[in-house]
Amino acid sequence: MKNTLLSQxxxxxxxxxxxxxxxxIEKKYTKDEILQMYLNESPYGGTxxxxxxxxxxxxxxxxxxxxxxESAILxxxxxxxxxxxxxxxxxxxxxxxxxxxxxxMREDNYITKDQEKQALADLETxxxxxxxxxxxAPHFVxxxxxxxxxxxxxxxxxxxxxxxxxxxxxxxxxxxxxxxTEEIAKVEDIHITNGATLVIDPQTGEILAMVGSxxxxxxxxDGKVNVTLxxxxxxxxxxxxxYVTAFRKGYSxxxxxxxxxxxxxxGANLPEYKPKNYDGKVHGPVxxxxxxxxxxxIPAVKLLQLVGVKDMLTTAYQxxxxxxxxxxxxxxxxxxxxxxxxxxxxxxDMVAAYSAFANLGFKVEPVSILKVEDAxxxxxxxxxxxAKQRVLSEEEAFLINDILADNKARLITFGAxxxxxxxxxxxxxxxxx
Numbered sequence: 001m002k003n004t005l006l007s008q009x010x011x012x013x014x015x016x017x018x019x020x021x022x023x024x025i026e027k028k029y030t031k032d033e034i035l036q037m038y039l040n041e042s043p044y045g046g047t048x049x050x051x052x053x054x055x056x057x058x059x060x061x062x063x064x065x066x067x068x069x070e071s072a073i074l075x076x077x078x079x080x081x082x083x084x085x086x087x088x089x090x091x092x093x094x095x096x097x098x099x100x101x102x103x104x105m106r107e108d109n110y111i112t113k114d115q116e117k118q119a120l121a122d123l124e125t126x127x128x129x130x131x132x133x134x135x136x137a138p139h140f141v142x143x144x145x146x147x148x149x150x151x152x153x154x155x156x157x158x159x160x161x162x163x164x165x166x167x168x169x170x171x172x173x174x175x176x177x178x179x180x181t182e183e184i185a186k187v188e189d190i191h192i193t194n195g196a197t198l199v200i201d202p203q204t205g206e207i208l209a210m211v212g213s214x215x216x217x218x219x220x221x222d223g224k225v226n227v228t229l230x231x232x233x234x235x236x237x238x239x240x241x242x243y244v245t246a247f248r249k250g251y252s253x254x255x256x257x258x259x260x261x262x263x264x265x266x267g268a269n270l271p272e273y274k275p276k277n278y279d280g281k282v283h284g285p286v287x288x289x290x291x292x293x294x295x296x297x298i299p300a301v302k303l304l305q306l307v308g309v310k311d312m313l314t315t316a317y318q319x320x321x322x323x324x325x326x327x328x329x330x331x332x333x334x335x336x337x338x339x340x341x342x343x344x345x346x347x348x349d350m351v352a353a354y355s356a357f358a359n360l361g362f363k364v365e366p367v368s369i370l371k372v373e374d375a376x377x378x379x380x381x382x383x384x385x386x387a388k389q390r391v392l393s394e395e396e397a398f399l400i401n402d403i404l405a406d407n408k409a410r411l412i413t414f415g416a417x418x419x420x421x422x423x424x425x426x427x428x429x430x431x432x433x
Contacts, residue, residue, distance in 0.1 A: 045082060068115060069123050087128075148369075165371040169209060193221050203364070227347065234432050237350060248396060316353070
């Protein structure tokens with residue numbers, strides 16, 4: 001109760017307020033009413049606030065349906081929800097805590113020794129609900145929670161009764177989750193079992209949908225891992241960075257480049273590099289427009305050789321690819337393969353970087369939290385629009401958008417009626433495999 005009604009300030013004045021508050025509460029409410037309020041207001045870990053929510057979260061049951069050991073597990077959580085949560089990092093900690101609760105119940109004559117013995121046996125085989133099955137957008141929730149912990153500390157986040165307004169669009173989130181599930185089902189026969197997606201508003205950076213895996217509760221591919229924050233190779237989705245670097249240096253979409261089999265030097269401690277196009281063919285002289293639109297590999301590598309790996313990484317880093325810093329070590333490690341996705345990046349960085357194309361050169365940072373209020377309604381933080389950072393010229397961004405929206409530029413690889421052609425819409429699209 002004190003964490004709900006009082007601030008988190010550690011001072012003598014708070015202790016005095018706690019004493020006064022306890023006296024007033026005991027005068028006004030019975031012990032059963034106080035206990036009920038405590039159970040309904042206490043944090044039980046994650047998004048579970050109150051014992052009813054906790055029962056649903058951990059066991060998929062109502063409180064009235066819990067048995068002795070399940071009740072004891074929940075009774076032990078409020079003291080340190082993150083530490084004792086069965087879904088926490090230390091998955092065995094809840095057992096020691098539950099044993100202590102059962103021992104105290106027996107000592108206070110709430111249960112018999114035989115009941116304690118049976119509950120201890122049941123503790124070893126207790127069944128929990130699938131983690132994440134009880135709350136919406138679990139990866140986004142945990143992403144926001146970690147940001148709050150970084151800013152305010154775990155104690156305030158777990159016990160402070162914060163009210164957090166986020167950027168999530170629930171309808172869009174549901175659609176994104178359904179799409180990930182549907183698309184993975186189409187490719188499971190080639191052993192692709194997981195996927196992720198991230199949707200932001202490129203004007204504001206607000207995260208509208210975040211699907212970190214196909215199924216948060218899955219154990220065969222560790223569904224709790226948020227793939228939007230994990231390092232992955234981007235494939236051809238990184239190619240526009242090479243091309244925009246070339247445009248910075250005076251190349252144009254009409255510049256010709258030879259799409260012919262080429263053997264490139266591997267660089268420091270790297271073997272010779274012989275890229276092939278997706279279709280296994282070569283197409284002779286092509287304009288950069290068609291090379292990018294059709295995502296041809298050989299021209300992309302050849303163009304990177306012309307503009308330089310370091311300059312390409314410089315552009316990427318400026319755009320927000322935090323793992324592609326233009327250091328000598330990275331230049332040597334990635335080499336020319338970086339233009340085909342040889343350098344690992346985070347999806348959240350890529351989405352932010354692509355906002356520079358959508359905003360004609362201005363990049364936005366991803367935003368997930370709009371407002372945070374404490375238990376008394378005091379606003380602790382409120383997101384306000386900040387000046388966007390220009391990382392590309394308007395002309396450079398426009399050229400990339402124009403190429404990626406040009407269905408004719410895709411003809412070499414994808415044909416006229418591919419899924420990339422959004423009928424009656426002007427949409428810039430880039431593949432990445």
